[in-house]
Amino acid sequence: MAQDDAALSARQPARSVWYNDPYKRGIAFQAITAVVLVIAAVWMWQNTLENLKRANLTSGFGFLTSRAGFDIAQSLIEYSADASYLRALMVGLLNTLSVAAAGIITTTILGLLIGIARLSRNWLIRKLATVYVEGFRNIPLLVIIFFWYKGVLNALPNVRDSIVLPFSMVLNNRGFYFPAPVFGEGSGAILIALVAGIAGAVFYARWAKAKQMETGVRPPVFWVNIALVLLPPLLVFFAFGAPLTFDLPVAGKFNINGGSMIGPEFMSLYLALSFYTASYIAEIVRAGIVGVAKGQTEAAYALGLQPGRTMRLVVLPQALRIIIPPMTSQYLNLTKNSSLAVAIGYADLVAVGGTILNQTGRAIEVVAIWLAIYVSISLTTSLFMNWFNRKMALVER
């Protein structure tokens, strides 16, 4: 036994102090960091309360339910000066989300087209795309926003000289006005018919794909699906006696009243964000496409696929794996950049929050709300994009 022990200790390295063991040292450092962080957080928290008290300021989120007292120009939900600060923040959040969503869709399409155009074999198209990318990437976003805003305000006529478009649409420097649909009795049924139609179309497409796999013959999908989606709601629509009227925009004493309106603030912010971000997305798309081995394209050509189809069916699906991760950052950037809205008076989350901050003096609370909301939006976007990325990743069989 004793002999064994001696042999064992002989085999072990010389005993050393714990902090020379990388593993233990790692744990120690992490523990120290954690303790320091917690102390700092507690200290900041108490300090904040202390300082607020010293400045005779109250704190807490209770004020959110008080009457806001100010009006907001653009709102997707019912809002008046009688609503609460919380409701005002909701209005701001929805305005941020709507401009971000519209911007993300447009910028993706635009960026994709320009990215592909950058690789075009046509000299003119290629150069134009290059000019676009270099131009927009190198101009500060705020300048682009102002460009659109001043452009829209100055190029479009005043209310009195509005441009009248077909279908009662009106355009002037206060916005683009168009008829607003008013749904009457039975509209719910139309919606149900539409949802049912879409569901039917999805099933049919699956069935058609299975059929194609099985027999090699592809049943007609496109036209059948169009019919499946459109016909049921149309039938129900007429069955209920066309319960749809339009609220038309009409010229009032000062303004165009009635109808729906997209204001110049939304328009210019949306255009600026889309155009600006598209220049970055175009580069990501180009990198993604170039990153797909050339042999893939050559193989597709060898099989007799046209260039368009090669791009759509062979190159892009593979390029997406390279494209998606950096794309997420661009979407997040676009969303965060939408806070430049304040510059042109678009009532986004930051603008509305700023007004509340100013009227109530609750700097810490409002800043905390901003942080929490932007972090949530960003995390949600990231989660979705990560999911999409996994779905698009190479599935190894």
Next chain:
Amino acid sequence: MKKTLLTAAIAAAAFGFGVSAASADTLENVKKKGFVQCGVNGAGLLGFASQDTAGNWSGLDIDLCKAVAASVFGDATKVKYTPLSAKDRFPALQSGEIDLLARNTTWTISRDTQLGFNFRAVNYYDGQGFMAKKSLGVKSALELSGAAVCVQTGTTTELNLADYFKANKMDYKPVVFEKQEEVDAAYDAGRCDVYTTDQSGLYAIRLTLKQPDEHVILPEIISKEPLGPAVRQGDDKWFDIVSYAHYAMVTAEEFGITQANVDEMLTSENPDIKRFLGEEKDSTIGPDLGVDNKWAYNIIKAVGNYGESFERNVGEGSQLKISRGLNNLWSKGGLQYAPPIR
């Protein structure tokens, strides 16, 4: 815009890290650094605070800042100005970035309580009005139902506006900006029909429009806007110094003391004037206030009395040509009234 975020964040951080420049003894602080940091109008509001091409500030609010410096240092040049937009001004005062806010700011109860400030002296009694293009043919604010109204955010103006239209059962479309320059540009471009703010502001802004003659200021005054300097709560000594800088100017006007005759007045036999100018033997009014006994003399020597400051900045001696109205002395039918200096 980013600046606002920054100010807000700094204010929040200032509370968090307790770099609390908002030290309780502002006077001590001011003396130590050797100047008064005064928050003033950022866009340049003619008559209240604006800069000439050489960068020299002038205006009613500027005179108040100078008066405070003259009171504390006997030298009206010991002021530094921080230009502030409507939105940035309160965090700037709360966080201690400025020692006093003299920026056409309305005294309201919530600013006195919720925001933690103190108001007392009123250096301009104002009220909110409307300006519209002449071509609209509008004669009264009550005809404005349905109009698009340009307004600056973070002001009492936007709150009064909502209340006024609601009370009169009228509709309007707010067009809201953070910076006055943006509101001006939008109004000039026809983005809105009407511009609303403090009436003194309307007169000043009208002068900067492309065609000033094509705009009318409507007769209605829809609110009370007592504009005055604000300081942080909890520092009564500093609060007194700031308030009495204004009251000294008013008192001087009451006594007929002007920038030009203040030196002669030093030899006056009138006990009120002697006490006021620090000539009364053994009087400790100045030291009790925390400043030199010649404080009032220094103020008048530097900026003149209230009437002079008024005429020079917003009255007949200026482009604005606003009449004294509510801002006349109480003895002449106005509201300017100073507590006795004794």
